[in-house]
Amino acid sequence: MLAGATGSGKTELVEELGEEFEVISLDSRQIYRELEIGTAAPDAALRKKVPHHLVGIIDPDESFTAMDYRQAALRAIESVIRSNHIPILVGGAGFYLRMLRTGPFQSHTDPEKEALVRNMD
Secondary structure (H helix, E strand, O other): OEEOOOOOOHHHHHHOOOOOEEEEEOOOOOOEOOOHHHHOOOOHHHHHHOOEEOOOOEOOOOOOOHHHHHHHHHHHHHHHHHOOOEEEEEEOOHHHHHHHHHOOOOOOOOHHHHHHHHOOO
């Protein structure tokens, strides 16, 4: 995994990867099409050299939840492994990483408070 803020040098490191690697993006904004400049998305030349997954896959007006991300990322990881390559997670969205590693969080509710809310007028 390679994590860091936008502009921290992740792209430069990715450029040095060998042909056996493919990037699974953890970036919550690079997932959108047509936002390349504002998100520092990898350009076509880099994406040709090192395949990137989950970059520019949805339109900005489309709904895409963290659970959608998790499912798409798991499929991408499986695909990379099936092709005998090594997936490397790259990005700065800690929430996406947490969602990928642990799945959706489970809320811990207080039954008494739930009953109070249900009985509110």
